[in-house]
Every structure is written in C-alpha cells, then in structure tokens.
Amino acid sequence: MTIVPTGSVGRSPTPPDRGVGPLLRAWREQRRLSQMELALRADSSARHISFVETGRSRPSEDMVLRLAAHLDVPVRERNALLLAAGYAPHYPETPLDDPSMAALREGMERLIQGYEPYPALVMNATYDVMAANRGITMLLDGVPESLLLPPLNAMRLTLHPEGMAPRIRNLRAWRGHLLEQMERQVALRRSEPLRALYEEVAAYPLPPGTPDEEPGAGLGAGATAYFALPMRIEHEGRVLSFISSVSTFNTPMDVTVAELAIETFLPADPATVKYLHSLLT
Known part of the structure; x- marks a missing residue:
C-alpha cells in the first residue's frame, strides 16, 4: 500500500x-x-x-x-x-508527499514490505494508516467497505464492532491494552484530535456475544505461555497470534516525522508463522 x-x-x-x-x-x-x-x-x-x-x-x-x-x-x-514566547517555530512540518520526503517514504515502504509475510503498517499521531503491507491487508479480510474508506484509521478498524473486533478472540484484554495506550498518549501530547478519537472508540459497544475472558486463556494444562499480551484473531477458521511492537524516529527534527510510528506484528507461535508463510509467500 x-x-x-x-x-x-x-x-x-x-x-x-x-x-x-x-x-x-x-x-x-x-x-x-x-x-x-x-x-x-x-x-x-x-x-x-x-x-x-x-x-x-x-x-x-x-x-x-x-x-x-x-x-x-x-x-x-x-x-x-x-x-x-514570541519566537518563530523551530521545527518545520513537511507534508509526507513533499519531494524532500522521498527517501523517508521509500525507506518506510521497504521496511514494511521486507517484514512480509508478517503484518506491518505506518501510522500518524491519530492512528491514520499511512502505509500497510500485505500482512495487514490479510487481517482486514471481511471488514465492511465503509470502514475501509480513506483515511483508514487503525483504532477504528480494530475496535469497531463491525471491524476486526468480532474476530479478536481476546477482545476485552486487547481493547483494554489499546485504550490504555491511547490514554497515555493523550496525556503526553495533549492533542484534541487524539482525545476525540479516544472518546469515539472507547464508546464503541462490544460485539454481541463477546466473552468475559477468552476460552482457554487461563494457565491450565495445554495453555500457550506468551511473553507479552498477544492479539489473537480468527482468519479463515484459524486463530492467529501476534505480539505488537511500535517504533518511532529518534531525535526527529520535523513535526511530521516526529508523529510517525511503525507498528509490526510478530507471530507469537509456530502455527501462525507456518500459516503466514504458506499464505503470502
């Protein structure tokens, strides 16, 4: 993308x-x-x-x-x-489609494409999706066209009851993680657009039938032990597990660059690795 x-x-x-x-x-x-x-x-x-x-x-x-x-x-x-204080702004805000940003755009696209078959995307400060690879496109299978109109928003796509939410097996835990993450960023950035987005997605109802806890999520016999909270999502009858990681740019000198984030989803179990390689390679 x-x-x-x-x-x-x-x-x-x-x-x-x-x-x-x-x-x-x-x-x-x-x-x-x-x-x-x-x-x-x-x-x-x-x-x-x-x-x-x-x-x-x-x-x-x-x-x-x-x-x-x-x-x-x-x-x-x-x-x-x-x-x-009466001074000129120190940091420019260069549009991402500006010719001077060509190397940055190409570098980010190479990065997320090189991460395939695993999902990866680039977002701005309000979670609008600037770029995504085929792994993300695969996860969006079945999402209504109304939610796929630009600009795509990662939080809306994930938490909307008609989006990915019905297929996320541990939705309550994953939703809580995302909302806590947004709360921290609202406090840090003091951004009104981000606050408005948080209030919108926090008000989304849970899909009908959402369990209080994912079946089999305890520590009983046969339970999978994860080193971080996974997103467990159904895709074509299989349950895929991913651990999310977010990267930002060190010491940015431009407002646009400072507000970009690259999120990658690392497969959390061998079955997810095997399935993605068979699907996208």
Whole structure:
C-alpha cells in the first residue's frame, strides 16, 4: 500500500491569550516536577523558572527549547511554546508527499514490505494508516467497505464492532491494552484530535456475544505461555497470534516525522508463522 498523506493531525493552535509561562507551568505540573527539579535538569534556577512561569521574565528561545526538552514536550507543542514566547517555530512540518520526503517514504515502504509475510503498517499521531503491507491487508479480510474508506484509521478498524473486533478472540484484554495506550498518549501530547478519537472508540459497544475472558486463556494444562499480551484473531477458521511492537524516529527534527510510528506484528507461535508463510509467500 502506497504511503498516503492525511494532513495535519495536531491539536488546536495555542490560545492567543495564554503566554509561554502558563503553558510551561502546565507541562511541568503534568510531568509532576517541582520548579527546583526542572531548574536542576535545565541548568537554571528555581527563581528564574518561577519568573518565567509568572510572566515576570521572558525566556530566551534557547531556554524555551531547553525546558521543553527536559519536560518531554512533543515537537509540535515545542513550536507552540516558541510562538507563545514570541519566537518563530523551530521545527518545520513537511507534508509526507513533499519531494524532500522521498527517501523517508521509500525507506518506510521497504521496511514494511521486507517484514512480509508478517503484518506491518505506518501510522500518524491519530492512528491514520499511512502505509500497510500485505500482512495487514490479510487481517482486514471481511471488514465492511465503509470502514475501509480513506483515511483508514487503525483504532477504528480494530475496535469497531463491525471491524476486526468480532474476530479478536481476546477482545476485552486487547481493547483494554489499546485504550490504555491511547490514554497515555493523550496525556503526553495533549492533542484534541487524539482525545476525540479516544472518546469515539472507547464508546464503541462490544460485539454481541463477546466473552468475559477468552476460552482457554487461563494457565491450565495445554495453555500457550506468551511473553507479552498477544492479539489473537480468527482468519479463515484459524486463530492467529501476534505480539505488537511500535517504533518511532529518534531525535526527529520535523513535526511530521516526529508523529510517525511503525507498528509490526510478530507471530507469537509456530502455527501462525507456518500459516503466514504458506499464505503470502
């Protein structure tokens, strides 16, 4: 599947009546750091941090970036902090279909194609699917066309009661894992689009007949022992088991790149390995 850009996915612009001081204080409190702890990390003083947060002192551009780094502020929000302080954004936001992104696009496509026959996909910050390989396409068999209209969204496809959810054998556990993951990202990114997506998918009803626990999921005789929570999904009468792994780019210098993630699904048992190789090779 060719990489498809879906536009900006960031939160609403910083309100014009909020200066950089209150925004930095909000990030510090969210990270549960005292002014002294932040000052020690950023090679500053608690007094200066206090002055910045109350608006008595205007931080330099370097100080804004330094504080943002120590507060683990997402790249998009670092630009918002700079704008609130009266500086130009530091990080560009280059569309994924821009010619300058050609090497990145080609590299990601080679990566997920090279992972076949196992499933792999590329997502943005709100789980829109930018690219996917044949392993993912196989898992989407039977999903209604209405859910496959672009932009595809991984969370909707997985949790919608007419999507993949009815075929996920351990849906309650897998759904809980995904919602907890989204909760952490909402807290980290403070993204309104991401929060809206979380509220949407969290409200999806469970498919009729969803068991409280997957049959045979206990630790009784014959039960499979997994090293991480698997997604166990039915496909053409077989139950396939996958362990999910998500990768992001180190030290991104572009907002678009900072918000990309590559998710790969590693077969969790020999039967899944054998079936995928017979199906896609």
